[in-house]
Amino acid sequence: MKTGGIGGANTKTGLIFEGKTDILTFLSKQKGYSVKDNIVFFNGEEVARTYKKNAFYKFLEENKIDWKNIISKRLLPDDAIFVIIKNTIYIIEVKFQKVAGSVDEKLQTCDFKKKQYQKLLSKLNIDVEYIYILSDWFKQTQYKDVLDYIHSVRCQYYFEYLPLEKIGLPIPKK
Numbered sequence: 001m002k003t004g005g006i007g008g009a010n011t012k013t014g015l016i017f018e019g020k021t022d023i024l025t026f027l028s029k030q031k032g033y034s035v036k037d038n039i040v041f042f043n044g045e046e047v048a049r050t051y052k053k054n055a056f057y058k059f060l061e062e063n064k065i066d067w068k069n070i071i072s073k074r075l076l077p078d079d080a081i082f083v084i085i086k087n088t089i090y091i092i093e094v095k096f097q098k099v100a101g102s103v104d105e106k107l108q109t110c111d112f113k114k115k116q117y118q119k120l121l122s123k124l125n126i127d128v129e130y131i132y133i134l135s136d137w138f139k140q141t142q143y144k145d146v147l148d149y150i151h152s153v154r155c156q157y158y159f160e161y162l163p164l165e166k167i168g169l170p171i172p173k174k
Helices: 008-013 023-028 055-062 103-124 141-152
Strands: 014-016 033-036 039-042 045-051 079-083 088-095 127-134 156-159 161-163
Touching: 023 033, 023 079, 045 055, 055 079, 088 103, 103 127, 103 141, 127 161, 141 156, 156 161
Parallel strands: 088 127, 127 156
Antiparallel strands: 014 161, 033 039, 039 045, 045 079, 079 088
């Protein structure tokens, strides 16, 4: 089973997620990173902006995008991070399970949701990537088909980890 290319050696180039902590909390604790008003700085230089849940729609409004004229229902991302140098917004959905439940089927919606975000951002010429951060629960063999599907529709997943290099953010030196 593919595991999104993560492993012990990669923890130097990413963020280890524990529970449901958001990306801003993790970034603010990394060497060289600081966060102010949802703007991410690395060594004092702005590198990204983040939008959680409804804040994403404030971003659209600021850019004169009326979502109601583009899609029929709001999508509320766990986290969305616009990485300036990549001109890409990464939709990050954190799914942590310890028992079987409704999250199982939610993993199958990434293609649809990614396309909805692409519609919303097409006028701004911003690329969209969709990433799941999953708990180790999803390493079970019963999720192999779903995990294969996620990759087949050009979405991504990582287990309790987010590779900074993959989303174009600087990697802090230890």
